[in-house]
Amino acid sequence: xxxxxxxxxxxxxxxxxxxxxxxxxxxxxxxxxxxxxxxxxxxxxxxxxxxxxxxxxxxxxxxxxxxxxxxxxxxxxxxxxxxxxxxxxxxxxxxxxxxxxxxxxxxxxxxxxxxxxxxxxxxxxxxxxxxxxxxxxxxxxxxxxxxxxxxxxxxxxxxxxxxxxxxxxxxxxxxxxxxxxxxxxxxxxxxxxxxxxxxxxxxxxxxxxxxxxxxxxxxxxxxxxxxxxxxxxxxxxxxxxxxxxxxxxxxxxxxxxxxxxxxxxxxxxxxxxxxxxxxxxxxxxxxxxxxxxxxxxxxxxxxxxxxxxxxxxxxxxxxxxxxxxxxxxxxxxxxxxxxxxxxxxxxxxxxxxxxxxxxxxxxxxxxxxxxxxxxxxxxxxxxxxxxxxxxxxxxxxxxxxxxxxxxxxxxxxxxxxxxxxxxxxxxxxxxxxxxxxxxxxxxxxxxxxxxxxxxxxxxxxxxxxxxxxxxxxxxxxxx
Numbered sequence: 001x002x003x004x005x006x007x008x009x010x011x012x013x014x015x016x017x018x019x020x021x022x023x024x025x026x027x028x029x030x031x032x033x034x035x036x037x038x039x040x041x042x043x044x045x046x047x048x049x050x051x052x053x054x055x056x057x058x059x060x061x062x063x064x065x066x067x068x069x070x071x072x073x074x075x076x077x078x079x080x081x082x083x084x085x086x087x088x089x090x091x092x093x094x095x096x097x098x099x100x101x102x103x104x105x106x107x108x109x110x111x112x113x114x115x116x117x118x119x120x121x122x123x124x125x126x127x128x129x130x131x132x133x134x135x136x137x138x139x140x141x142x143x144x145x146x147x148x149x150x151x152x153x154x155x156x157x158x159x160x161x162x163x164x165x166x167x168x169x170x171x172x173x174x175x176x177x178x179x180x181x182x183x184x185x186x187x188x189x190x191x192x193x194x195x196x197x198x199x200x201x202x203x204x205x206x207x208x209x210x211x212x213x214x215x216x217x218x219x220x221x222x223x224x225x226x227x228x229x230x231x232x233x234x235x236x237x238x239x240x241x242x243x244x245x246x247x248x249x250x251x252x253x254x255x256x257x258x259x260x261x262x263x264x265x266x267x268x269x270x271x272x273x274x275x276x277x278x279x280x281x282x283x284x285x286x287x288x289x290x291x292x293x294x295x296x297x298x299x300x301x302x303x304x305x306x307x308x309x310x311x312x313x314x315x316x317x318x319x320x321x322x323x324x325x326x327x328x329x330x331x332x333x334x335x336x337x338x339x340x341x342x343x344x345x346x347x348x349x350x351x352x353x354x355x356x357x358x359x360x361x362x363x364x365x366x367x368x369x370x371x372x373x374x375x376x377x378x379x380x381x382x383x384x385x386x387x388x389x390x391x392x393x394x395x396x397x398x399x400x401x402x403x404x405x406x407x408x409x410x411x412x413x414x415x416x417x418x419x420x421x422x423x424x425x426x427x428x429x430x431x432x433x434x435x436x437x438x439x440x441x442x443x444x445x446x447x448x449x450x451x452x453x454x455x456x457x458x459x460x461x462x463x464x465x466x467x468x469x470x471x472x473x474x475x476x477x478x479x
Contacts, residue, residue, distance in 0.1 A: 004154060005408065005473055009466050011148050016462055019144050020127065023461070024119040026101075026136045027129035033079075033102035033170040042079045042166040045101045049164055052143050053084045056150065058162070060084040065167075066177040078174050079166035083186050086146065087159035093191040093475050094159040096433065098425060099139035100168030100197065103131035104450045111452045125458040133456040134449035138196035138442045138464065139164060145469040157476025161190060168197075168425070171385065176428050183432045192398040192475060193429050193437040196464070200444050201417050205283035206406045206467075208399055209439035211314065211418030212426055214349035214389035216358045219325075220245065220366065221342050221380040229337040239375040241341045242327055248379075249343055251369055253319040257299050257312070259347070263361045264317060267353045271315070279307045282415045292446060314418035317353060321345045348420060355386025387424035390437075398436040401474035405440075408470045409463050440471065 012019075031045035032038035050060050062080035071077060079102075106116035114120040119129040131137075142162070149156050163186075167173045179187060201207050224241035225234075253259055286305045290298050300308035312318065325342040328334040347358055363381045370379045393399070394416050406414040419439070430437045442464035448454045 005470055007152060008145075008148055008154065008469050009409075011152055012145070012462060012465050012469070015144075015148070016458070019140075019462065019465065020119070020121065020458070022144065023127065023129075023132060023137055023140055023456075026140055027119040027131055028117055030117050031102045031131070031166065032105050033167050035105055036076050038105075039076060039079075042102050046079050046082060046164075046166050049101055049139070049143075050082055050084075053082070053086075053162065056086060056143065056146050058084045058086040058160075060162075063178060063182075065174040066181065067174040081166070081175060081178055082162060082164040083182070084162035084164075085160070086162075087156060089159055092157065092159050093478055094161060094189060095472065095475060096161045096163065096187070096190045096193045096429065096435075097142055098163045098165075098193065098195045098197075098429060099142070100135045100165050100172075101139060102166045102169050103134070103136070104169050106130040106452075106454075113453055116454075121458070126455045127458060127461065128453055128455040130454055132454055133199070133443035133447040133460075134454065135168070135197045137456045137461050141196070141442060141461070141465045141468050144465045145472075148465070148469065156472065158472045160472075161186065163187075163429075172425055175425060179425075179428050179432045187429070187432045190433040190435055192401075192435055193433060194398075194402075194440050194471070195423065195426060195429075195437065196440050196442050196468075197423060198419050198421070198439050198441045198443075199447055199449070200441050200460075201415055202283055202285070202288070203444050203446060205412065205415055206410050207415040207417045207441055208394065208402045208406065209417050209419055209441060210394040210399065211351075211391040212389060212423055212439075213314070213317070213418075213420055214353065214355065214387045214424075215346055215422040216349060216355050216362070216386045217344070217346040217384040218362060219342050219344055219382040219384055220248065221340060221378075221382065222248075223340040223378040223380075224337070225339040228339050231335045231337050234337060238337070239377045240337050241377055242324075242338060244370070244373065244375050244377050244379075245324070245341050245343045247373060248366055248369055249321055249345070252345065252366075253321070257318060259317060259319045261319075261361055261365045264347070264353070264358065267357060268316060268350055269352050271311070275315070276307070278416060279310055282306075282310065282417065284310060284415075313420040315350055317350050318348045318420070319345060320348075348422070349387075349389045351389050351391050354388055355383070359383045359386065387422045388427050390423075390427045390430065391418075392430070392437060396436050397478050398438045398475075401478070402438050402440050402471055404474045405467050405470035409466045440467065442467070 031042040065078040114128040116130040222241040322344040
């Protein structure tokens with residue numbers, strides 16, 4: 001089989017220009033799910049992907065988004081979800097592949113150096129464009145490798161099922177409902193699941209990801225008056241909403257990043273010596289990481305900075321304050337006491353923490369603090385959304401196949417990593433299929449997903465196609 005893979009790899013290398021041109025076509029479709037004006041492009045993107053899957057011989061359904069039911073003409077509709085199948089050989093394993101075709105908003109005025117919806121290839125081997133790495137490049141990688149198998153008349157080693165959505169960047173609206181509805185049909189008879197929607201830890205060493213943190217996101221409303229007030233006329237006579245809100249926020253996390261909400265840290269699983277040892281071989285340079293993000297100093301420094309930084313990214317919870325709504329944030333001076341302000345923060349969750357448990361702790365603590373302050377202002381704690389953490393067995397056949405594929409392409413063992421971010425569909429697919437889900441990253445740590453100048457390296461894109469080919473080859477060898 002190694003000779004066959006060598007032939008596949010050579011074919012992929014020889015068709016590099018075609019694969020880049022294909023990504024160019026996808027990037028030019030402005031499939032921003034969060035903007036109503038660009039929502040039609042998401043529908044166009046789903047049709048484009050459907051067409052290319054059908055060209056492979058796939059049976060493809062554009063499944064109605066369950067949340068569209070009951071909507072009337074003129075409502076903003078959600079895109080259908082692609083459910084595709086290629087192959088139904090009972091002697092082969094069946095792999096479910098998930099990806100998303102929508103992207104984050106992007107405009108030149110945001111600070112881009114390149115047109116965000118025109119793929120720009122630079123002399124140093126980078127492909128700039130919104131969605132290039134998140135997640136159009138990896139999804140297209142699957143189509144590219146399967147077409148390569150077919151062009152070489154090589155037998156595709158596994159049956160494939162595809163679940164590609166167009167609302168991931170807007171909370172995957174309707175996807176969980178569809179997965180639940182099709183749990184005993186489309187999502188049954190699956191042996192393994194694979195998602196390529198994350199990134200290498202660094203720039204040189206590939207990785208396989210076996211864990212994700214969950215999330216709880218909160219809006220904290222504080223109301224003090226029926227209308228905005230003039231600070232010169234009313235200042236000093238009322239409990240000000242912004243002052244109360246800042247008081248609460250000063251009590252939820254300290255400057256060392258320690259969460260101060262009672263009970264949150266107590267839910268964290270104890271670090272065992274065996275788990276601690278997993279961090280030793282990981283290729284991670286804290287100083288390079290610091291320089292990449294432009295920080296003067298990392299939160300954790302000194303002895304064991306590598307372990308501390310990685311563990312606090314992956315296996316410990318973190319609390320981040322994201323901003324304030326209704327408070328003045330424009331240029332110049334405005335002497336107004338806002339009648340109501342909304343503070344926004346989130347907590348990233350780790351195993352043994354669930355949104356329900358954390359919601360109760362947050363609400364009880366904030367209400368207790370506010371009551372103790374003696375303020376007469378009205379506090380409202382709103383849990384906007386939550387997602388559970390995910391942890392998988394990195395020693396099972398799915399992960400072993402992914403690791404072998406990475407080594408086959410890059411000549412080195414991939415790092416075993418967890419992620420600090422959240423991909424809720426991972427747990428949804430694991431629960432629905434009751435099978436192993438693996439995150440197989442294609443892009444590099446500096447790809448800038450969600451940021452200005454998002455890119456994917458030609459090296460990662462082309463070798464990522466090879467990795468997907470080697471991965472299904474390894475799965476095909478399993479009994």
